[in-house]
Amino acid sequence: HNAVIKDWETKIYFNTITHRMDDTQRPVVPIHMDMPGWSKTYGYYSKVKIQLQQHHLLFNWNAFYNQSLAEMTMYPAAAAENPMFMYTWPDVRTFYNGLFVEDTYALNCHSSIKMVLSAGFHLNKVASESGLESLQIFYPAMPSQQQRFLKSSALNYNYMKAGWEYGLGIAYGERAPSVSEGYGFYLFNSFDGYDHIGNPGLKNEKSWEGNTYIGYKNDKLAVKMTASYFHISNYIMAQPDAALVPMTLGANGVKVYTALEYATIINANLTTEYQFTKQLKWNTQLVFSRGKEGNGMNLPFMAPFSYASALSYAKEKISAEIAVQGNAVQTQYSAYYGEDKTPDYAVINCSVGYKFSFYPSKILIKTGMENVLDTHYSTYTDWNNLPRMGRNVFVNVTARF
Known part of the structure; x- marks a missing residue:
């Protein structure tokens, strides 16, 4: 049989964000600060669905370009003193171009296997010379740009018969550090009270996942339970560095983004639906999550039950x-x-x-x-x-x- 194109969607997008923060109108501030930021993103994707005998294929070619720039100017109360200026996002340019392929293969009328592969080229470049020189205070050998190759894969088995369904899956994925994680410069976080400094030498975050689900459905009742386990190596987190002095007045200290050896996350979800009439x-839905570092400490931002x-x-x-x-x-x-x-x-x-x-x-x-x-x-x-x-x-x- 010939391949049949079932659907083809292409999209070009653009957005720009301007963030302005100025405390001029606050009644009492120890020092007046202006903290504007700009982000521009251009991108596209083109995805096509193809059916070839028992194969249901999805191809998605996508790319984006992002420019992130943020700065801070501090004006001393004494007019004789000079203002202080720095880039908190040093005009970081990010380019990504990748291909995603998914193949759902029907084994028979009750079961199927889904295979996923993706690969992409990721590039970061610090376009601001003064921003680069600021980060080179901490990382003297830091280059102005860095290339990464990101890849992911997944394999899932699904079965459905007589109202019952269940499935098993494994997956692997990689993530590049964000702009703040890689290139942030004295970004103050009021949640923990620390200034944060990025680390351009961070390795890709790598995640192994195992997942499963089981469910049952009839005319009145539908029940489904899912569970997943993640083992994430090079888990990116900000850690305190006692040797550094904070820039923000009253800050608790300075944290530098680093990579934990690994972290583990468990998720479980139970959903039910009952049709009275x-x-x-x-x-109903019940959700449980738990995350720990390799040393046994709790991970932050893990939802309670x-x-x-x-x-x-x-x-x-x-x-x-x-x-x-x-x-x-x-x-x-x-x-x-x-x-x-x-x-x-x-x-x-x-x-x-x-x-x-x-x-x-x-x-x-x-x-x-x-x-x-x-x-x-x-x-x-x-x-x-x-x-x-x-x-x-x-x-x-x-x-x-």
């Missing part, structure tokens, strides 16, 4: 939902990286919607209330435990022509 259904449950009703033009979502107490936090114990919380949301039809147009009006009980809470990801939004009433209008 054609119009009424109940969804979380849950979500929603009762939904939909009939003809009317829809309604009431939902609860929350976290347990975050007990496995990392004080070393600035985290603290986050309390548990539960938030209730509700909504109701109605569809109006004016042929050939349709209008959906949806109104509801988020955080119905006006619960005061923050999550493990919230900066310095800043609270999330309180009670909020919304109205959405969606029109389709």
